[in-house]
Amino acid sequence: SQKIEQNSEALNIQEGKTATLTCNYTNYSPAYLQWYRQDPGRGPVFLLLIRENEKEKRKERLKVTFDTTLKQSLFHITASQPADSATYLCALPGYSSASKIIFGSGTRLSIRP
Amino acid sequence: DTGVSQDPRHKITKRGQNVTFRCDPISEHNRLYWYRQTLGQGPEFLTYFQNEAQLEKSRLLSDRFSAERPKGSFSTLEIQRTEQGDSAMYLCASSYNDRANTEAFFGQGTRLTVV
Numbered sequence: 001s002q003k004i005e006q007n008s009e010a011l012n013i014q015e016g017k018t019a020t021l022t023c024n025y026t027n028y029s030p031a032y033l034q035w036y037r038q039d040p041g042r043g044p045v046f047l048l049l050i051r052e053n054e055k056e057k058r059k060e061r062l063k064v065t066f067d068t069t070l071k072q073s074l075f076h077i078t079a080s081q082p083a084d085s086a087t088y089l090c091a092l093p094g095y096s097s098a099s100k101i102i103f104g105s106g107t108r109l110s111i112r113p
Numbered sequence: 114d115t116g117v118s119q120d121p122r123h124k125i126t127k128r129g130q131n132v133t134f135r136c137d138p139i140s141e142h143n144r145l146y147w148y149r150q151t152l153g154q155g156p157e158f159l160t161y162f163q164n165e166a167q168l169e170k171s172r173l174l175s176d177r178f179s180a181e182r183p184k185g186s187f188s189t190l191e192i193q194r195t196e197q198g199d200s201a202m203y204l205c206a207s208s209y210n211d212r213a214n215t216e217a218f219f220g221q222g223t224r225l226t227v228v
């Protein structure tokens with residue numbers, strides 16, 4: 001069955017450094033991958049989508065890579081700020097139905113001043 | 114349009130009672146999703162609609178759960194005979210799906226506590 005794995009341990013880094021989060025998936029080849037941000041008590045907010053034919057995508061301080069051979073996506077936040085502290089979720093279309101979106105468990109990121 | 118709206122934001126109910134949640138999606142969106150989320154976990158897929166048709170329902174969703182989307186607009190999620198294990202955040206999301214767009218917009222969620 002389809003599996004999405006994200007670092008379950010929280011990531012704590014110093015302000016100004018680059019945060020790198022990992023998303024690994026198994027058992028199929030999705031046409032795209034999405035990243036969302038979730039703050040406590042709120043719904044997820046879409047950040048970026050990268051397609052299988054794209055190696056890298058950027059949006060302001062965010063960069064996402066998609067390695068379909070390794071079945072892995074990396075999510076980078078450069079020049080991190082305390083306001084970037086949140087849980088970041090990786091999401092893929094469903095294996096049995098590409099119309100549904102399946103989420104990983106998320107990685108909690110804390111940026112200390 | 115103010116985005117996806119969910120009501121109520123919080124619900125406390127006694128075990129065995131029925132509860133119903135409402136979701137109002139972004140008006141032009143043709144897809145509507147329901148997810149459940151517990152602490153420290155990602156959103157878990159429950160079901161989704163394409164317009165008024167319910168196209169898929171997770172096998173994790175027991176017979177006590179039912180969802181509707183009459184006329185392809187708002188949706189309701191009902192849980193009958195609630196159990197303590199049903200305590201969670203219930204999230205609704207909507208999207209307008211074509212080849213270029215798959216982004217889901219989420220509501221603030223309904224937090225259910227079963228006592």
